[in-house]
Amino acid sequence: MNAQVSLILKLAVLAVLACVPLTGESFYVEVVSKMLVMAIFAMSLDLLVGFTGLVSLGHAAYFGIAAYAAALLSPKYDAASLWFLFPASVGLAALAALVIGLFVLRTKGIYFIMVTLAFAQMAYFVFHDTPVGGGSDGIYLNVKPSAAIGGWEPFDLGNEHHQYYFILAILVLVYLFLARVLKSPFGRALVGIKSNEHRMQSMGYLTFRYKLGAFTLAGALGGVAGFLYAVMFGFVTPELLSWHESGNVLLMVILGGMGNLVGAAVGAFAFEGMRGVFEGWTEHWQLLMGSVIVAVVLFLPGGLSSLPGRLRRALQGGDDK
Amino acid sequence: MSQTNKSEVLMVAKDLTRRFGGLVANRDVSVTIERGKIHVLLGPNGAGKSTCINMLSGDLPPSEGTIHFMGRDITGLTAAQRSRVGIGRSYQRTNIFPQFTVLENVRLAAQSRNQQPWRIFSKAMEQEWALEKARACIEEAGLGKRVDWLSGVLSHGEQRQLEIAMVLATDAQVLLLDEPLAGMGSEESAKMVELLKRLRATRGILLVEHDMDAVFAVADVITVMVNGEMLECGPPEQIKNSVAVQQAYLGTEESFHV
Amino acid sequence: MDFATFLIQTLNSLQYGLLLFLVASGLTLVFGIMGIINLAHGSFYMIGAYMAFVLSSATGSLVWAIVLGIPLALIFGAFLEWALFSRLYKRDHLEQVLLTYGLILVFEQLRSLLVDNDVHGVDIPAFLGASIQLTDVLSYPVYRLAISAVCIVLAVALYFVIQRTRLGMMIRAGNDDRTMVEALGININMIYRVVFALGVALAALAGMLAAPISSVFPNMGGQVLIISFVIVVIGGIGSVWGALVAALIVGFADTFGKVLLPEISGMVVYLVMAAVLLWRPEGILKKG
Numbered sequence: 001m002n003a004q005v006s007l008i009l010k011l012a013v014l015a016v017l018a019c020v021p022l023t024g025e026s027f028y029v030e031v032v033s034k035m036l037v038m039a040i041f042a043m044s045l046d047l048l049v050g051f052t053g054l055v056s057l058g059h060a061a062y063f064g065i066a067a068y069a070a071a072l073l074s075p076k077y078d079a080a081s082l083w084f085l086f087p088a089s090v091g092l093a094a095l096a097a098l099v100i101g102l103f104v105l106r107t108k109g110i111y112f113i114m115v116t117l118a119f120a121q122m123a124y125f126v127f128h129d130t131p132v133g134g135g136s137d138g139i140y141l142n143v144k145p146s147a148a149i150g151g152w153e154p155f156d157l158g159n160e161h162h163q164y165y166f167i168l169a170i171l172v173l174v175y176l177f178l179a180r181v182l183k184s185p186f187g188r189a190l191v192g193i194k195s196n197e198h199r200m201q202s203m204g205y206l207t208f209r210y211k212l213g214a215f216t217l218a219g220a221l222g223g224v225a226g227f228l229y230a231v232m233f234g235f236v237t238p239e240l241l242s243w244h245e246s247g248n249v250l251l252m253v254i255l256g257g258m259g260n261l262v263g264a265a266v267g268a269f270a271f272e273g274m275r276g277v278f279e280g281w282t283e284h285w286q287l288l289m290g291s292v293i294v295a296v297v298l299f300l301p302g303g304l305s306s307l308p309g310r311l312r313r314a315l316q317g318g319d320d321k
Numbered sequence: 322m323s324q325t326n327k328s329e330v331l332m333v334a335k336d337l338t339r340r341f342g343g344l345v346a347n348r349d350v351s352v353t354i355e356r357g358k359i360h361v362l363l364g365p366n367g368a369g370k371s372t373c374i375n376m377l378s379g380d381l382p383p384s385e386g387t388i389h390f391m392g393r394d395i396t397g398l399t400a401a402q403r404s405r406v407g408i409g410r411s412y413q414r415t416n417i418f419p420q421f422t423v424l425e426n427v428r429l430a431a432q433s434r435n436q437q438p439w440r441i442f443s444k445a446m447e448q449e450w451a452l453e454k455a456r457a458c459i460e461e462a463g464l465g466k467r468v469d470w471l472s473g474v475l476s477h478g479e480q481r482q483l484e485i486a487m488v489l490a491t492d493a494q495v496l497l498l499d500e501p502l503a504g505m506g507s508e509e510s511a512k513m514v515e516l517l518k519r520l521r522a523t524r525g526i527l528l529v530e531h532d533m534d535a536v537f538a539v540a541d542v543i544t545v546m547v548n549g550e551m552l553e554c555g556p557p558e559q560i561k562n563s564v565a566v567q568q569a570y571l572g573t574e575e576s577f578h579v
Numbered sequence: 580m581d582f583a584t585f586l587i588q589t590l591n592s593l594q595y596g597l598l599l600f601l602v603a604s605g606l607t608l609v610f611g612i613m614g615i616i617n618l619a620h621g622s623f624y625m626i627g628a629y630m631a632f633v634l635s636s637a638t639g640s641l642v643w644a645i646v647l648g649i650p651l652a653l654i655f656g657a658f659l660e661w662a663l664f665s666r667l668y669k670r671d672h673l674e675q676v677l678l679t680y681g682l683i684l685v686f687e688q689l690r691s692l693l694v695d696n697d698v699h700g701v702d703i704p705a706f707l708g709a710s711i712q713l714t715d716v717l718s719y720p721v722y723r724l725a726i727s728a729v730c731i732v733l734a735v736a737l738y739f740v741i742q743r744t745r746l747g748m749m750i751r752a753g754n755d756d757r758t759m760v761e762a763l764g765i766n767i768n769m770i771y772r773v774v775f776a777l778g779v780a781l782a783a784l785a786g787m788l789a790a791p792i793s794s795v796f797p798n799m800g801g802q803v804l805i806i807s808f809v810i811v812v813i814g815g816i817g818s819v820w821g822a823l824v825a826a827l828i829v830g831f832a833d834t835f836g837k838v839l840l841p842e843i844s845g846m847v848v849y850l851v852m853a854a855v856l857l858w859r860p861e862g863i864l865k866k867g
Contacts, residue, residue: 110610
């Protein structure tokens with residue numbers, strides 16, 4: 001696909017997304033809002049899994065930490081300033097990722113997977129067992145943050161449509177940001193680390209620092225998603241940090257094909273869509289979800305994203321390999 | 322045999338010993354690498370050549386001994402840190418980024434000299450200095466016609482050349498080359514020998530090699546290793562005539578054919 | 580803390596640690612020998628606990644449930660290895676994570692369909708129902724001592740299997756050098772199947788033994804899985820003895836953490852892991 005076609009396609013999808021509030025259906029606006037938030041979350045993880053080769057099974061921690069920060073830093077009966085609350089929440093998520101990264105990046109492979117999971121579980125217990133975040137019941141973010149600057153209020157997050165477009169705008173910004181980062185010398189080095197870390201070291205790259213940078217950045221962007229989630233739903237629980245959430249976001253990345261930012265976003269939409277459909281069928285929707293996952297791994301080694309290529313080859317009568 | 326009159330000691334390894342559990346892989350190995358000279362490490366399989374080059378490059382910390390580079394003690398430096406001071410290495414098994422183009426492989430190597438990882442908004446492909454250097458090194462290694470190829474589809478010999486180009490792009494003063502001629506055809510091999518002779522003029526080279534013809538064609542100094550120890554070290558004539566070396570090789574399949 | 584309390588907590592730590600060892604030993608063997616990361620390993624513990632509940636209700640005794648449950652778990656493990664895991668050996672870790680994550684969802688939902696989503700108790704066998712009087716006011720249940728005893732017996736048995744038998748020799752060889760084992764003409768697929776089934780059975784047994792103490796509840800496997808990961812990380816991948824030492828460390832840290840540092844009890848185990856990572860990133864008893 002050449003660059004122009006790809007750009008036109010992306011703009012077309014963006015246009016469609018921009019039209020969702022025009023349907024006037026509150027339900028759709030909320031469903032798609034959540035998909036957009038999850039798309040940001042999935043892209044943030046893709047920076048680690050797809051581009052740096054770090055399979056983190058604890059990414060929900062940063063999502064949840066930012067969500068809790070948003071709730072805890074908001075006054076109980078008053079609106080916080082968005083321009084303080086947003087960067088503060090994201091900053092705390094980044095800080096957590098930086099500290100945890102110092103530990104987990106000392107490990108590799110299976111260890112890394114297990115250790116990221118374990119640290120996320122530790123973060124889960126911080127909110128589950130201690131009173132800081134209301135324990136297992138979670139806490140409310142009662143009043144949505146205000147976007148007012150001085151006396152001027154550019155938009156109102158209490159307005160469902162404003163909130164939708166705010167989230168959409170952040171998604172676009174995160175995408176553009178990551179796309180740019182990946183083109184930078186830093187981003188190229190990350191891809192080099194994924195391909196052959198040992199060789200990067202022998203060429204003089206202190207790869208630990210690059211990985212720590214990527215881990216922190218991914219944590220911060222995961223925090224962006226978590227912040228938006230907290231603002232949207234006004235309620236956070238420790239389950240946001242649970243390892244099921246970490247597993248789900250990893251699934252989204254893989255569904256969309258790793259190492260592809262748009263793919264990660266598509267994976268998030270596909271996952272949330274599948275969840276919606278299955279939930280409509282049965283309360284045991286996870287049985288269907290689990291079976292689909294098992295089947296995909298067994299029969300489609302390249303993930304769902306390899307499906308179009310396989311179909312094309314099959315239709316062209318070529319040998320399907 | 323040396324073509325330069327200016328000889329400058331770049332790297333001195335003294336009494337390197339490496340143990341793996343109870344096994345001694347290297348015992349008291351000393352190597353000197355000088356600018357303008359090619360120093361060849363020779364020996365049968367299992368003689369400890371790889372262990373030695375790994376200690377020099379920082380891939381393996383020595384159990385005992387010291388390594389100095391241009392007067393500075395670098396024994397405690399990691400591989401990445403040694404690359405930064407000017408020691409480059411290539412690997413026995415081709416070790417590149419197969420899904421990148423030739424240019425990107427070497428550009429990454431060039432980028433390593435001025436990393437600026439915090440500049441996450443500049444575009445790598447707009448760093449002209451790195452691109453120019455990468456192109457120059459690719460040309461120097463004789464891969465000028467393959468710049469935009471995916472490196473994974475290059476022939477084996479070309480991948481070895483690519484390895485050299487990557488080492489060159491890191492401005493290495495000392496090149497540690499682990500069997501650069503392994504698996505090459507005679508024509509490719511001859512080209513590589515020419516390349517090595519050209520590179521020698523401004524750098525110091527340490528070579529691990531099996532191919533006897535090539536060794537004697539390029540070597541200025543040869544160190545023969547047996548069972549993890551140095552058997553003899555000297556110019557090629559001395560090694561050719563050494564009784565100890567001939568005895569060590571007699572009866573082994575890798576005896577000299579010179 | 581007076582001496583009697585200390586004694587009780589020590590016994591509890593041992594019992595908990597040994598139980599975790601049963602789960603973690605299978606996990607670390609499967610990691611070490613087959614190179615597989617199995618997120619569904621905690622589900623085997625959950626399945627064991629539910630088998631204890633269902634089978635003891637049907638037969639009237641936990642002992643019968645265990646006698647029936649172990650062969651069932653072995654068969655189940657061998658079947659899973661044949662049907663699913665044998666296809667994962669050559670895949671990367673990410674796909675292993677994915678498939679075994681999918682399996683967790685499947686197992687939990689099947690559990691919900693076949694049993695229900697309630698919390699259930701399991702009765703302690705009558706002959707182990709007594710308590711030992713430690714002081715005038717403190718006593719210790721015999722059942723917990725019995726659990727420790729069973730686990731110790733199994734650990735010793737495992738030691739003999741690994742150190743003294745042909746199977747153990749193959750396991751050790753496979754752990755160190757897969758190609759060598761194949762070159763010797765040993766049927767590596769059979770070793771894998773046996774080891775996997777053994778791991779499933781040990782985890783299920785741990786679940787069955789724990790059922791009367793912890794009761795039986797949905798998602799009980801997840802917690803155990805993560806703790807087992809911590810044990811494997813502390814002990815070193817593939818090292819059964821590392822797993823034993825680490826399991827005991829975790830057992831003590833968790834039990835005494837709850838007594839001494841109740842505010843952060845959930846985190847103590849992870850703090851221990853963090854410390855070990857700083858000290859020895861490859862685990863305290865990493866092979867080689």
